[in-house]
Amino acid sequence: MEEPWRGETYHGRSALKPAGFDWKVAAYILAQGVAGSAQVIAGAARAAGGADGDGLVRRARLLSVAGNLLGTAVLVGHLKTPKRWYNMLRIVRPQSPMSWGSWLLVVFGAASAATALGELLGGRFRWAWRLGEAAQAPASLAGAGMSVYTASLLSTTSNPLWSAAPVPLAAGFGAASMANAASALALLQRNAGEHESARRLETLAALAAGGEYAAMRAAERRWSEVGVEAPLREGGPKALFGPAAKGLGVALPVAAQALALVSGPGAPARDRLPPVASLGLLVGGFALRHALLRAGDDSAKRPGDYFRAAQGQPNRADR
Structure with missing residues (x-):
């Protein structure tokens, strides 16, 4: 009778190679998740209004930009070679979660920067305020994606x-x-x-x-x-x-x-x-x-x- 398979592999080697993600990747996921959800909160606070809404919106927008910059810096550091980040933006692959994630980062970063610009310069320049308000909706939408897209990247691996x-x-x-x-x-x-x-x-x-x-x-x-x-x-x-x-x-x-x-x-x-x-x-x-x-x-x-x-x-x- 043939014996049941008990987990043996060729020369005892693992079927997969570990990803090798360290604490920097965990910090990146945390920072980008905070940045994304902060923009969702900023959009909800702006829509709700209220006496303390302006202060919350301002801090949420600035926190989002800070988290995005920190997360991106940590990610580039983990990639070891900064040009790898550029290489991910050379093409668009609709079937690739990594490609979607890379472009989501770009869209979210640009929209978040626009909202922060509105907060920092909106008091002096009307165009900056209008830019920040117009960018809030796409920033919130992209922020919702930022909150979950890293899980999608992980779950589509082997x-x-x-x-x-x-x-x-x-x-x-x-x-x-x-x-x-x-x-x-x-x-x-x-x-x-x-x-x-x-x-x-x-x-x-x-x-x-x-x-x-x-x-x-x-x-x-x-x-x-x-x-x-x-x-x-x-x-x-x-x-x-x-x-x-x-x-x-x-x-x-x-x-x-x-x-x-x-x-x-x-x-x-x-x-x-x-x-x-x-x-x-x-x-x-x-x-x-x-x-x-x-x-x-x-x-x-x-x-x-x-x-x-x-x-x-x-x-x-x-x-």
């Missing part, structure tokens, strides 16, 4: 972990980006003394964190069904995905916000706990991305994970 749950992964990245952007803006609003809008942003961040948790739970169920969840249960990825991403990034912020809400109007916790929650969400957002990148590399080294993901169904005979 990596077992990343490709097994594309929809929950995109939803989790999108919710995390909104939670991180709202948290960063809440800190800026509190520093500017605009506490009412800061509290609304903190509520938005808590709701987005709940969405992130639900999406990642759905992804975990899918990974378990396919049988590729092991890398997230071992070593560094386990610590990053559990205590850091779920603990600091979800449980702590939600608990801090709940305690602040039930505290009395003059209680110290009402003003001290929300910034703690915002910082926790930002740390957890980085941990989530870094955990998934490291676990993905570990998954690529496991031939059994690759074949289970390729089949798209449970196959635990070699475990």
Whole structure:
């Protein structure tokens, strides 16, 4: 009788080569997610108006540009050779998520720069204000894409972990980006003394964190069904995905916000706990991305994970 396959490969080599994404790529995904969602918030705040709307829109637009510049610089640094960035813009490949992502970065960067120009020069030049207002809609639309496109890039690879749950992964990245952007803006609003809008942003961040948790739970169920969840249960990825991403990034912020809400109007916790929650969400957002990148590399080294993901169904005979 023929013995069942137990994960052996040619000369013991892995079926895939790990991507080798380090902390810089996790920082890039976080920065671009914050930048994209900040523009979504800026567009919503401009449409809603309100007494403190102008200050929020201004800070959201400037945060978006700062995040985009930081993320792009980190990405170019990771590519080692700056001209590789230029090479990605030489052609347009509709079937390539990388090509879509590269051009999305260009469109988002240009629209965000226009909104920032309107904020910085709009008081002196009418044309700059008009340019900034006209660019807000495309900046918000491209920003929504920026919040999730990195998940699309990961899920269209052959990596077992990343490709097994594309929809929950995109939803989790999108919710995390909104939670991180709202948290960063809440800190800026509190520093500017605009506490009412800061509290609304903190509520938005808590709701987005709940969405992130639900999406990642759905992804975990899918990974378990396919049988590729092991890398997230071992070593560094386990610590990053559990205590850091779920603990600091979800449980702590939600608990801090709940305690602040039930505290009395003059209680110290009402003003001290929300910034703690915002910082926790930002740390957890980085941990989530870094955990998934490291676990993905570990998954690529496991031939059994690759074949289970390729089949798209449970196959635990070699475990």
